[in-house]
Amino acid sequence: MPYILALDQGTSSSRSIVFDHQGRIVASAQKEIRQIFPRSGWVEHDPADLWQTQLQTAREAIEESGAGAEGIHALGITNQRETTVLWHRDTGEPLCNAIVWQDRRTEPLCARLREQGLEALILEKTGLRIDAYFSATKLQWMLDETPDARALAQAGKLAFGTVDSWLIWRLTGGKVHATDITNASRTMLFNVREGQWDGELLDALNIPPSLLPEVLPSCGHFGATDASLLGRSIPICGVAGDQQAALFGQACFDDGMAKNTYGTGCFALMHTGRRFQVSQNGLITTPTAQAGDARHYALEGSVFVGGAVVQWLRDGLHAFEKSPQIEALAHSVPDSGGVVLVPAFTGLGAPYWQPDARGTITGLTRGTTMAHIARAALESIAFQSTALLRAMDRDAAAAGSAPLSEVRVDGGASANDLLMQFQADLLGLPVVRPEVIETTALGAASLAGLASGVHADLGALKRLWRADKTFTPRLDRKEAAEHMQRWEHAVRQTCVP
Ligand SMILES: Nc1ncnc2c1ncn2[C@@H]1O[C@H](COP(=O)(O)OP(=O)(O)O)[C@@H](O)[C@H]1O
Numbered sequence: 001m002p003y004i005l006a007l008d009q010g011t012s013s014s015r016s017i018v019f020d021h022q023g024r025i026v027a028s029a030q031k032e033i034r035q036i037f038p039r040s041g042w043v044e045h046d047p048a049d050l051w052q053t054q055l056q057t058a059r060e061a062i063e064e065s066g067a068g069a070e071g072i073h074a075l076g077i078t079n080q081r082e083t084t085v086l087w088h089r090d091t092g093e094p095l096c097n098a099i100v101w102q103d104r105r106t107e108p109l110c111a112r113l114r115e116q117g118l119e120a121l122i123l124e125k126t127g128l129r130i131d132a133y134f135s136a137t138k139l140q141w142m143l144d145e146t147p148d149a150r151a152l153a154q155a156g157k158l159a160f161g162t163v164d165s166w167l168i169w170r171l172t173g174g175k176v177h178a179t180d181i182t183n184a185s186r187t188m189l190f191n192v193r194e195g196q197w198d199g200e201l202l203d204a205l206n207i208p209p210s211l212l213p214e215v216l217p218s219c220g221h222f223g224a225t226d227a228s229l230l231g232r233s234i235p236i237c238g239v240a241g242d243q244q245a246a247l248f249g250q251a252c253f254d255d256g257m258a259k260n261t262y263g264t265g266c267f268a269l270m271h272t273g274r275r276f277q278v279s280q281n282g283l284i285t286t287p288t289a290q291a292g293d294a295r296h297y298a299l300e301g302s303v304f305v306g307g308a309v310v311q312w313l314r315d316g317l318h319a320f321e322k323s324p325q326i327e328a329l330a331h332s333v334p335d336s337g338g339v340v341l342v343p344a345f346t347g348l349g350a351p352y353w354q355p356d357a358r359g360t361i362t363g364l365t366r367g368t369t370m371a372h373i374a375r376a377a378l379e380s381i382a383f384q385s386t387a388l389l390r391a392m393d394r395d396a397a398a399a400g401s402a403p404l405s406e407v408r409v410d411g412g413a414s415a416n417d418l419l420m421q422f423q424a425d426l427l428g429l430p431v432v433r434p435e436v437i438e439t440t441a442l443g444a445a446s447l448a449g450l451a452s453g454v455h456a457d458l459g460a461l462k463r464l465w466r467a468d469k470t471f472t473p474r475l476d477r478k479e480a481a482e483h484m485q486r487w488e489h490a491v492r493q494t495c496v497p
Pocket residue numbers: 010012262263264265306307308309310311323324325326327411412413415416
């Protein structure tokens with residue numbers, strides 16, 4: 001039976017997973033990557049580290065699968081998005097470290113774009129709000145600050161890519177410089193309505209077009225691996241940014257279907273069909289992984305501090321030793337005792353967009369214990385996600401698209417039943433956790449399987465997606481509304497005067 005290898009290059013680690021033709025995990029390997037913080041607000045990765053860890057884990061996963069390279073039918077790639085790499089076309093040597101999506105150094109370049117009045121144009125063309133998060137200003141910074149970079153770029157000697165492009169380049173021995181539509185859409189240089197790099201934006205940001213990779217649908221042919229790397233030449237047939245790959249891995253192929261990933265942060269995406277829709281509620285618009293001729297879109301919002309609030313309780317307050325222990329602690333009290341914790345440690349993202357907000361705890365009494373705070377911390381993840389998902393639903397209603405009917409969940413913190421139940425209670429919708437919560441890698445494998453004939457069509461993938469546990473809302477709607485009011489009240493206290 002054909003196996004598919006998925007490479008999942010994430011912010012904290014590189015992972016490789018071998019899936020069988022029914023989307024079951026056969027083998028996996030993982031390696032941490034080095035985080036480089038040269039200055040406050042700067043975050044970098046060494047491109048060689050990204051490549052080497054990915055290659056090693058791929059070899060280990062193939063070895064563990066027992067199938068050998070001959071048993072791997074196709075390869076899919078998924079990756080941390082927006083992170084920017086610039087390298088020499090002739091040698092493949094990077095010019096500098098990769099600038100990671102979390103890096104804030106280019107905020108002044110963004111302010112300049114806002115001053116130039118480009119906000120509306122960029123939103124209309126790319127679906128994005130001007131922000132240092134996206135690749136465009138990171139690339140501008142590299143071209144301006146790295147010696148000789150501009151001259152080399154003008155001479156056509158450099159290649160830019162997000163992490164998928166970098167891995168494709170290395171995997172194909174420098175033969176293919178390509179990306180997929182989901183990754184291209186995170187650069188702030190790609191016109192998502194027309195499906196191509198945008199000349200007007202490239203001019204406005206002074207980016208030479210010769211730097212750019214070819215943009216392909218997510219499901220297709222991205223070349224083949226150099227035979228010396230993995231034991232034989234394996235075709236690369238699926239590529240997507242990690243959050244769009246997760247949407248695909250959750251089989252959310254239709255209008256109104258949504259997933260929320262509960263990791264360090266939370267990323268919610270809701271499929272909105274074929275219509276490009278600009279959010280009225282502070283969300284961004286992004287293409288979904290493209291598996292046919294037509295482009296489809298999703299609304300996206302992120303929670304900056306999701307599972308990270310659990311890490312803060314663990315490492316900052318020493319409330320417990322291991323993250324999963326929060327569940328028992330939170331369960332030891334019937335509710336949060338009126339405590340609300342807003343983990344606005346680095347400001348609040350969508351739908352609030354308050355960069356200067358700082359965390360707060362309200363409702364403390366003499367009777368408050370660590371258990372109440374732990375419960376409030378878990379609840380904060382669900383409150384923030386509810387605010388996001390409701391904003392999506394409002395946008396969908398305004399555009400006449402299908403409303404949310406359930407939310408599919410994944411990511412490390414989705415293992416927490418108490419959190420998932422509270423999420424269902426607040427939303428008033430079923431929250432469904434699938435058997436395979438490695439949905440990011442599964443999405444990449446599904447795309448590769450579709451392009452290489454392992455899966456017949458989207459219908460076949462829908463049938464392979466299996467729910468493990470469904471959390472149905474138990475809370476009275478009035479009570480749920482009161483919870484949300486308390487939350488919104490606490491959010492208002494986070495604004496630093
Ligand atoms: N049982 C749990 N309950 C709540 N949070 C958890 C639990 N297990 C892990 N987490 C949190 O989930 C996050 C890890 O999830 P993961 O999907 O691996 O994240 P990432 O991909 O962002 O590294 C951490 O922030 C951790 O604190």
